[in-house]
Amino acid sequence: MDRIRTRLLRCFAAVFQGLSEKELEGASLGQVEGWDSVATITLLSLVEEEFGVEFEPQDLERQTSFARILEHLDTKGIA
Amino acid sequence: MKLIEALEILRAAPKADAPSCKFFLASGFTPLHLTTFLAAELQQRLPTQMVRIETGTFGDVAGSLEGLETRGHTGVAVAMEWPDLDPRLGARRLGARGGDPVELLEASRSALARLEKRLATIAGTLPVAISLPSLPPLPLSPVPGWQASALELGLSTSLARFAEGLAQAGARVVSAQRLAQLSPMADRADLQSDLLAAFPYTRSHASELASLLAQILVPPLPLKGLITDLDGTLWSGILGEDGVAGVAWDLDHHAQRHGLYQQLLRNLADNGVLIAAATKNDAGLVAEALARNDLLLSADRLYPVEANWGAKSASVGRILQAWNVGGDSVAFIDDSAMERAEVAAAHPGLLCLPFPERDDASLLAFLERLRDLFGKPRVLDEDRLRRESLRAARIVREATADPAEASDRFLEQAEAHLELSFAADPGDGRALELVNKTNQFNLNGRRFSEAAWREALARPGAFLLTAAYADKYGPLGRIAVLEGMRDGGGVHLEVFVLSCRAFSRRIEYRLLERLLARFEAQEIAFDFVLTPRNGPVRNFLAGLLGRAPEPPVWLRREDVLAKCPPLYHEVQES
Helix, strand or coil, X not given: CHHHHHHHHHHHHHHCCCCCHHHHHCCECCCCCCCCXXXXXXXXXXXXXXXXXXXXXXXXXXXXXXXXXXXXXXXXXXX | CCHHHHHHXXXXXXXXXXXXXXXXXXXXXXCHHHHHHHHHHHHHHCCCCEEEEEECCCCCHHHXXXXXXXXXXXXXXXXXXXXXXXXXXXXCCCCCCCCXXXXXXXXXXXXXXXXXXXXXXXXXXXXXXXXXXCCCCCCCCCCCCCCCCHHHHHHHHHHHHHHHHHHHCCCEECCHHHHHHHCCHHHCECHHHHHHHCCCECHHHHHXXXXXXXXXHCCCCCCCEEEECCECCCEECCHHHHCCCCCECCHHHCCHHHHHHHHHHHHHHHCCCEEEEEEECCHHHHHHHHCCCCCCCCHHHXXXXXXXXXXXXXXXXXXXXXXXXXXXXXXXXXXXXXXXXXXXXXXXXXEEEECCCCCHHHHHHHHHHHHHHHCCCCCCHHHHXXXXXXXXXXXXXXXXXXXXXXXHHHHHCCCCEEEEECCCCCCCCHXXXXXXXXXXXXXXXXXXXXXXXXXXXXXXXXXXXXXXXXXXXXXXXXXXXXXXXXXXXXXXXXXXEECHXXXXXXXXXXXXXXXXXXXXXXXXXXXXXXXCCCHHXXXXXXXXXXCCCCCCEEEEHHHHHHHCCCCCCEEEEC
């Protein structure tokens, strides 16, 4: 899980620059400046690229925080 | 390139205090990752600047371009897709009647005419890169997919005419063939992304397309010269063993691959690439073989030919000297791994490539690579003069290496003619090309984008002086560029480059003399910066100053004239 967290942090750091690791782990839509619809698409594209997963349209709306994306990856069995 | 790599390139880019350059990206769809990839590709090509991308209005490519203020932009990229011809050709709009294509085709032609008009105007002032629709068209026609429909054929014809017109106007169109090699058609479209976010490309397609657009907007400098081996490379066979009649490059002798190589070299030579031969062979036998009239790359296109039994690296060294170019602008082609290794060890900057002697598939890739290494978006008159002018340069260099009196006698009888132009840039790009590729006689090594060059020349008080040279040994074409500002009673020289082909003719002195006279200037300030390669300009300034040049460098009129050696050029000024 720690390795997934690290890889996910890299994705978040690429999109939300200048945030600390702690801030990135606590990041959520509406709370982080610059997290808009374009940032969501960029972020989820990075996650798809990094973890080889694909988000279904119905999944997209739920991916609104670091914690939720991490949880989604866990449910997809990403080791 | 992966998306995360692109973002990390941009994160590491120079920040706001660095010089910036702004590109405009026009697309009818939301450009999303295409913007990121394009910015990253351009950033890699312009590492000292901060690249910024401005995008147009969603769904309105033509309107975005019509509203574009070109001043302040470095280049324009246009990523076209089918909805730009008619929105009904895209997946986000319904209502297309593919079985009756007349109306769709008419609407498309009208949209293309509007775009062509605006893009042709922009291409007159800025580099413009255009990608034609690259996604598979929607299945609108009732005609089965294995047969081209009237709609598909009509759209293809309109697009081909559109692209041809734009290319003639100076815009540069992405090669559909190259894009197909890099991004297979089946891997390009992402319908889910199109419907959700109006971004119709897969990430991999966006990355490849961005790479090609960036290459067109900021192309790499082409190499200047190619040195080829003969046996097993320019032809099949060993000259010393098979004899002059025994070497071959045709189908009959199963040696067509060498013919294809010769054909490409001939075309490169005719467009200004320097081609030389380095071979371990008997010189007489080589001369006899090169005199064969069925050779595609005729002997007069090879300069010089080094045929001897010494080390190839020594031959290569002499060729570089005759060309007066650095090894990092040259490729060396040989079928022998040992020879390549020996040359590479002696000339570390030289690109040493194997001739793929037995593998037909890799031959095509090899020929394509050569074309890309040497290819230029457009060929100028000066390119075609280069080989002959180098031959003349050698005569001049050898003659002027003699004591001063002999050198004077030689230059006096050379019938030198200098044509100086103080007019604005003629627009064919020669002045800028010379500035951006000259290393040795270059005041400071500064390079310019097309837009930055135009902006520099548009400043009040800016001047541009270009010089074309000819003498009885032949024309050299335009060989010098001076650019700067008039500054009170003096001139401030920001750019001063002289082609290495024009050395030893005292042209640099004549140019300063005419510059002072033209502006009645009492002094010249030079933006001199010492670079690893501009020794010739440093020596020239040291000769005028009487000491090594240290910025700020400036000279009074009387000092320049006092140090000026006798000049014999006939000068014509406009």
